[in-house]
Amino acid sequence: MAILLDVTAPAHVPVLAAELLEICAPERGATVVDCTFGQGGHAQLFAECIGPGGLLVAIDRDPAARARFEELHGDWQCEARFVQGDFADVLAALLDEGLEADVVYFDLGVSSLQIDQPERGFSYTRDAPLDMRMDPSAPLSARDLLNAWDERQLAQVLRRYGEERYAARIAREICARRKRRPIETTGELVAAIEAALPAAARRLGHGHPAKRTFQALRIAVNHELESLDRALPLAFELTRPGGRIAAISFHSLEDRRVKNFMRELARGCVCPPDFPICTCGRQPRAELLTPRALRPSADELAANPRSASARLRALRKLPEGDGEGRRPASDHRKQERAA
Structure with a gap:
């Protein structure tokens, strides 16, 4: 056919x-x-x-x-x-x-x-509340998990679900920032990721530096x-x-x-x-x-x-x-x- x-x-x-x-x-x-x-x-x-x-x-x-x-x-x-x-x-x-x-x-x-609705928090290109729930009635958002996981657990999730090479560095930066105040938005998360990556990695041109972290969080939030x-x-x-x-x-x-x-x-x-x-x-x-x-x-x-x-x-x-x-x-x- x-x-x-x-x-x-x-x-x-x-x-x-x-x-x-x-x-x-x-x-x-x-x-x-x-x-x-x-x-x-x-x-x-x-x-x-x-x-x-x-x-x-x-x-x-x-x-x-x-x-x-x-x-x-x-x-x-x-x-x-x-x-x-x-x-x-x-x-x-x-x-x-x-x-x-x-x-x-x-x-x-x-x-x-979902991507084209910035308020859903799936996109790393627009600042929005850090949500990522495919079902908005689900109990836990990406914000909840990101601010609750310990550093080791966060790194494991980024490595397992995002296949992120710099998972440990990103997890360390996120945990350091959230001690000052919770990470609430996609823009704040992107800033933490970019700060964690070595300069050479940011220049490699393999897509947006936050892509793998956002993938990992989305997969985890929605099982x-x-x-x-x-x-x-x-x-x-x-x-x-x-x-x-x-x-x-x-x-x-x-x-x-x-x-x-x-x-x-x-x-x-x-x-x-x-x-x-x-x-x-x-x-x-x-x-x-x-x-x-x-x-x-x-x-x-x-x-x-x-x-x-x-x-x-x-x-x-x-x-x-x-x-x-x-x-x-x-x-x-x-x-x-x-x-």
């Missing part, structure tokens, strides 16, 4: 939209679960594909996404409903309902809807990785045989989890390589549709620089007993290396 999109149009165009539609191949009347509705760009395109008789379930923890859903879904021909909450919790609830999906997809990370680890198996269970799961990620922590999860499901024989035939009988439960992650085209990168780090991976759920568990071990090792 060839999908042509004008990525130079001024309206909001979701990242890797054409690639996502093509690889998920939604049919008329299908059931689609959008785990990260955001501005609804992907959902609107899927709704057009599934048409009358189709069902689109939109999930998002942000109440602003519900308002966007109300703006859009009245023009759709398919049935649609919005469920607010953490996608792992909602997927579990959908399973309890007995729902079966043909397509489940994720567009991970922070949405443009993003823990939620993803819970959601991926639930999405697979929710998907009917022959259905597809796709995920767009924007940093290595997300992409690594998606890749490993999909690769494990697609893995067949696990016998030692010197066995002449398979004796384990293990069969793959899914087929990888992306041996390598798909990335934005040059045209999309030119039109939307925010898409630069996007990676798309997808699989197809195999019917029971449809796997190739008895293929030679060397074959499955080649597939794993390709992934």
